[in-house]
Amino acid sequence: MATAKKEWAGGVGWIDYRHFYERHYGYLLRVAYRYCETYEDAVEVTQQGMLTVFRELKQMSIEYLSDENWVLDWMKQQVIVRCLEKSFVAAARAIDGSTADDAAGNSIRSQVAIRQDERLPIEDLDALNDRHLIELLRRLPRNHRMAYNLIVIDRYPMKMVTGLMSIDRGTASALVSAAREQFRKWLGS
Incomplete structure (x- = not known):
């Protein structure tokens, strides 16, 4: 049986990303599905959110990561931000043909983060x-x-x-x- 690949994540220690992904993916997909227009959009934003989580996980302090409720809330926030970006950028395109994805996305991320x-x-x-x-x-x-x-x-x-x-x-x-x-x-x- 193949062993799962673990990666060093800064102050957190070793993380089994595959197990982490499998453990939380279904929950985050359900969150995304509540916001997105289609199942395919929900899958896309969930995966984008998980990529953000994996990138930022390495920089997290162990005190935050030891609180599972905080981690779930933070991951949920990452997925919600991606859903809002997708929804409002699509709406902006429909209204004025805008292609300013970055401006809309940065605005949403800053409002949620602040x-x-x-x-x-x-x-x-x-x-x-x-x-x-x-x-x-x-x-x-x-x-x-x-x-x-x-x-x-x-x-x-x-x-x-x-x-x-x-x-x-x-x-x-x-x-x-x-x-x-x-x-x-x-x-x-």
């Missing part, structure tokens, strides 16, 4: 890992889905979400309310 300390405590909603609920979420219009994902599920502060989506607070609240109302209709409650 405000990470403002995040509400992470609270993984296991129910949303259920395939049926994810499919219902994906049926929402794009902006409703983005607002609901960011505010309700991933618990980003309203101020950050309004900046990322370039909308005002009232619009963000209306999007979330409309999404909740749609869920009530679909779930019959």
Whole structure:
């Protein structure tokens, strides 16, 4: 039986990247699938996110990496950033034919990174890992889905979400309310 390749990751020690990838890929793919338009897009952004995680993992302090909840939240953030980049860059192209991927991506990354300390405590909603609920979420219009994902599920502060989506607070609240109302209709409650 072949042994897994381990690599030295700075202050962390030896990491089995294959095991790390296999352990977290499914969870991160489900996060990406909530945001992306297609399964293929979700796979792409999950892999981009994992590449970023592997690159930055080597520079992480052991004190952060020993906290599994922090690591999961950080990896989830990397995937969400890639999803937002893909979504908003695609929207910008559709509107004005823009090809300024880097400018939009850098803007999203800086907004998420700067405000990470403002995040509400992470609270993984296991129910949303259920395939049926994810499919219902994906049926929402794009902006409703983005607002609901960011505010309700991933618990980003309203101020950050309004900046990322370039909308005002009232619009963000209306999007979330409309999404909740749609869920009530679909779930019959």
